[in-house]
Amino acid sequence: MARTVDAERAAQRREQITLAAGRLFAAQGFEATTVADIARAAGLSTAGVFYYFQDKRAVFRAVFERDLPLSSILVSRFADVEAPTTAILDLVDELAAPARDPSASGLLVELLRQADRDPELVDVVARTARIVRDGLADLIERGITDGTVDVALVPAEAAAWIQTVVDAVFLNADPARDPTSALRRTVARYLAPPSPNDTRGNNGEHHG
Amino acid sequence: MARTVDAERAAQRREQITLAAGRLFAAQGFEATTVADIARAAGLSTAGVFYYFQDKRAVFRAVFERDLPLSSILVSRFADVEAPTTAILDLVDELAAPARDPSASGLLVELLRQADRDPELVDVVARTARIVRDGLADLIERGITDGTVDVALVPAEAAAWIQTVVDAVFLNADPARDPTSALRRTVARYLAPPSPNDTRGNNGEHHG
DNA sequence: GTCTATATTTAGATAGAC
DNA sequence: GTCTATCTAAATATAGAC
Numbered sequence: 001m002a003r004t005v006d007a008e009r010a011a012q013r014r015e016q017i018t019l020a021a022g023r024l025f026a027a028q029g030f031e032a033t034t035v036a037d038i039a040r041a042a043g044l045s046t047a048g049v050f051y052y053f054q055d056k057r058a059v060f061r062a063v064f065e066r067d068l069p070l071s072s073i074l075v076s077r078f079a080d081v082e083a084p085t086t087a088i089l090d091l092v093d094e095l096a097a098p099a100r101d102p103s104a105s106g107l108l109v110e111l112l113r114q115a116d117r118d119p120e121l122v123d124v125v126a127r128t129a130r131i132v133r134d135g136l137a138d139l140i141e142r143g144i145t146d147g148t149v150d151v152a153l154v155p156a157e158a159a160a161w162i163q164t165v166v167d168a169v170f171l172n173a174d175p176a177r178d179p180t181s182a183l184r185r186t187v188a189r190y191l192a193p194p195s196p197n198d199t200r201g202n203n204g205e206h207h208g
Numbered sequence: 209m210a211r212t213v214d215a216e217r218a219a220q221r222r223e224q225i226t227l228a229a230g231r232l233f234a235a236q237g238f239e240a241t242t243v244a245d246i247a248r249a250a251g252l253s254t255a256g257v258f259y260y261f262q263d264k265r266a267v268f269r270a271v272f273e274r275d276l277p278l279s280s281i282l283v284s285r286f287a288d289v290e291a292p293t294t295a296i297l298d299l300v301d302e303l304a305a306p307a308r309d310p311s312a313s314g315l316l317v318e319l320l321r322q323a324d325r326d327p328e329l330v331d332v333v334a335r336t337a338r339i340v341r342d343g344l345a346d347l348i349e350r351g352i353t354d355g356t357v358d359v360a361l362v363p364a365e366a367a368a369w370i371q372t373v374v375d376a377v378f379l380n381a382d383p384a385r386d387p388t389s390a391l392r393r394t395v396a397r398y399l400a401p402p403s404p405n406d407t408r409g410n411n412g413e414h415h416g
Numbered sequence: 417g418t419c420t421a422t423a424t425t426t427a428g429a430t431a432g433a434c
Numbered sequence: 435g436t437c438t439a440t441c442t443a444a445a446t447a448t449a450g451a452c
Contacts, residue, residue, distance in 0.1 A: 031239040168376035189397035
């Protein structure tokens with residue numbers, strides 16, 4: 001049974017290191033954050049960090065591996081809501097909520113930067129993004145069926161686009177301005193079927 | 209007069225270095241790009257780079273200083289178009305056009321990352337962004353006046369939001385999917401006044 | 417398991433020849 | 435002005451004591 005205790009302690013220690021590293025990576029970036037910084041913030045020595053993680057990149061990946069199960073839970077919470085359009089808007093709100101933390105922007109940027117060089121990291125974030133996209137696409141599909149979403153949209157593509165717009169909220173650096181309302185307005189109007197009496201035509205899209 | 213020739217040659221050499229550095233920064237990032245890399249790509253020695261630029265960060269800034277006059281020209285090209293809404297959509301198209309080059313995504317990400325640490329760089333990009341935002345805000349204001357844009361929008365805030373969405377397009381630069389159509393649809397519908405016969409209410413915005 | 421001490425590597429920047 | 439050669443500093447990762 002001592003083995004079990006050890007495994008738990010080790011997991012706690014990994015979690016400690018991961019959380020401290022996440023804060024540092026967000027604030028300073030990957031390269032500018034030294035393993036010595038992480039070790040100090042987590043309360044151990046540099047060698048201690050290398051005992052729990054193979055290398056610095058493994059620490060970085062661990063920060064994002066926490067998101068995968070969280071995304072699954074989030075998406076499933078909205079999967080069975082009756083009104084799909086409402087569900088989409090509320091889900092989008094929750095996806096954008098972490099952006100209120102100013103450091104979230106830094107972490108997203110750092111993720112994009114590192115993604116080019118670490119295939120394992122790409123895999124982790126792709127799986128997370130995929131879960132969200134599939135969840136959104138299902139809701140969009142249901143919206144098309146019940147007439148609250150424009151039939152001209154392709155669910156998978158529209159879902160990916162909405163994810164892009166959510167990313168925009170993370171980029172919004174100005175903490176003074178809350179983009180939540182702009183985000184809801186943007187997504188709601190993007191999805192809406194054309195008004196029957198709208199004479200403005202093509203909603204800005206190109207012909208062809 | 210020999211002085212003039214020298215100054216021209218020096219300007220050319222700086223341009224050479226800047227262009228080569230821009231490609232490398234976009235592909236590899238700031239930290240991962242060594243001054244030796246830049247020197248090799250530009251056809252001189254590392255010491256040569258330091259002859260033309262004070263340090264590595266000055267090279268990085270130079271990459272973005274080229275954008276400032278280009279943005280001014282772009283914005284002024286649309287300032288006097290008759291239909292403001294059309295002008296906005298076309299301007300947004302042109303702002304997003306460079307996103308088709310996958311390296312543009314890398315460069316934007318790198319810019320966002322470095323902006324936190326180089327106040328002079330912040331100044332350069334803030335001036336560029338300001339020109340675009342003011343141009344967009346003017347067009348939005350005109351749209352409100354002529355009834356093609358929702359009066360509920362605050363021009364400066366709406367302009368900043370549109371810029372943010374354009375930035376997001378750069379981040380998710382997927383060469384396979386052209387975001388032009390989704391972007392136009394999104395911006396057009398974001399700006400549009402509420403349809404008079406629309407019974408759906410508040411377009412997704414929160415009350416309060 | 418966790419530390420101290422250090423080996424190894426690499427990059428930015430400079431000195432001085434030509 | 436542009437090079438070769440090099441200095442200095444710092445960071446990752448490891449070896450080995452406890």
